[in-house]
Amino acid sequence: MRVQQSVPVLPSFGRAFHAACVFVIGTLATTTLAAPPHWYGPLTSGGEPRVPRANTLPDYYEAEDGGILVDGMYFPDRATYVASDAFLQGGRRCGYVTPDPVLDPAATLRSQSDCSFTQTVIRPEYATENGPVYRIPVVVHVLQRTNGIGFLSEAQVRSQIDILNEDFRALPGTNGSLGADVGIEFFLATEDPDGNPTTGITYTTNNTFYNDGGSYWNSLSWDPERYMNIYTNSASGNLGYVPIVTPGSSSDRVVVLWESFGRNAPFAPYDLGRTGTHEVGHYLGLDHTFGGGCGGSDCYRSGDLLCDTNAQESPTFGCPSNPTSCASSDPKDNYMDYSFDACMTRFTPEQANRMRCTLMFYRPDLAVVVPTACSPADLTTTGNAEGEPDGVVDLSDFSYYLSIWSSSDTAADVTTTGTASGIPDGTVDLSDFSFYLSLWSAGCP
Numbered sequence: 001m002r003v004q005q006s007v008p009v010l011p012s013f014g015r016a017f018h019a020a021c022v023f024v025i026g027t028l029a030t031t032t033l034a035a036p037p038h039w040y041g042p043l044t045s046g047g048e049p050r051v052p053r054a055n056t057l058p059d060y061y062e063a064e065d066g067g068i069l070v071d072g073m074y075f076p077d078r079a080t081y082v083a084s085d086a087f088l089q090g091g092r093r094c095g096y097v098t099p100d101p102v103l104d105p106a107a108t109l110r111s112q113s114d115c116s117f118t119q120t121v122i123r124p125e126y127a128t129e130n131g132p133v134y135r136i137p138v139v140v141h142v143l144q145r146t147n148g149i150g151f152l153s154e155a156q157v158r159s160q161i162d163i164l165n166e167d168f169r170a171l172p173g174t175n176g177s178l179g180a181d182v183g184i185e186f187f188l189a190t191e192d193p194d195g196n197p198t199t200g201i202t203y204t205t206n207n208t209f210y211n212d213g214g215s216y217w218n219s220l221s222w223d224p225e226r227y228m229n230i231y232t233n234s235a236s237g238n239l240g241y242v243p244i245v246t247p248g249s250s251s252d253r254v255v256v257l258w259e260s261f262g263r264n265a266p267f268a269p270y271d272l273g274r275t276g277t278h279e280v281g282h283y284l285g286l287d288h289t290f291g292g293g294c295g296g297s298d299c300y301r302s303g304d305l306l307c308d309t310n311a312q313e314s315p316t317f318g319c320p321s322n323p324t325s326c327a328s329s330d331p332k333d334n335y336m337d338y339s340f341d342a343c344m345t346r347f348t349p350e351q352a353n354r355m356r357c358t359l360m361f362y363r364p365d366l367a368v369v370v371p372t373a374c375s376p377a378d379l380t381t382t383g384n385a386e387g388e389p390d391g392v393v394d395l396s397d398f399s400y401y402l403s404i405w406s407s408s409d410t411a412a413d414v415t416t417t418g419t420a421s422g423i424p425d426g427t428v429d430l431s432d433f434s435f436y437l438s439l440w441s442a443g444c445p
């Protein structure tokens, strides 16, 4: 039911900033031996500001026989590469780059909200328990070589979606049960951008795309304002990355190494799908727990911009028992650290708060709102924006929504008929409310 994507609970926010991708994909072959860049800023307990490493992906090429050339260094296979300093000290576990709020134009891409690149403001309206469950439609683009390397079965792709839901909802009985419930779910898209049925998975055979070159998103992406586009390939020698680009632009994407994608993936110990969880965390506005090191006196404006993740001087590798830095235990069990997959077990409540804020402000047309019970429909007694429920769904609730939708969101016009057909006619009228009423009241006694 595609129309569900048009159900907002907050007004849309315009995107005031537009800029080109800050990453430059390196040439596929290289003859120079480059020094590995820093993978986190100058890290002193005195609290330096957030300073990122260089905004570049490595020069990377994976040959047909599995040999890897990265930044001028050759490795016979991925296991050797991942055990090397080029991977570990070179920061290739994840290619996400913390934007520099002063020097980096990318930082302005998300500069005006409670979850910008320079600050977090924790507010009750972003808390999981105070809002709906959001469901994000996903398309997974599998980029494979002509020799078949990179192929993922539909079942393997689906297992990654399952893991995202286990981790973001902290589902009982799963590997993600220990974390905070983010209240965000994921599903493989059932309709493509043209409205046709789909598995939510595309397959493309192209050796350049497999090597993460060729700007594949220009030809393959599905409207990034409406779908989270995940690509699996060699990920430029990382386990994954998310570029800092304008949300909703064609290059807006999540990239994950195909061998670490899904449950029981072939590349242990990064085989439990936590690379996907980690990268989607970036996609929803999270930094590394070690981003900015120990940070400064205000944990909402330094470090990873959150206070309930302990400050951390450097990434955790492996699964040490009790690493400490910055006068506290390192959050090695957090999905946004670099631990082995089996040792990552949680998001924190403030990470959930920031991700939901990011979704509302920077990806307002992405998620579907789940109509879970009667109460979410009952927002206000007065028709104003106070949002206090009174236990009754009545016209004041609709007035509230009308004022929001008609002011800023053309998607408010959902249907001409009041049914679930979801064909807009350009006018917000009672039929739209009928549609929403039927949606919200579903399941109510």
Ligand SMILES: [Zn+2]
Pocket (backbone or CB within 6 Å): 094, 095, 096, 278, 279, 282, 288
């Ligand atoms: Zn990362």
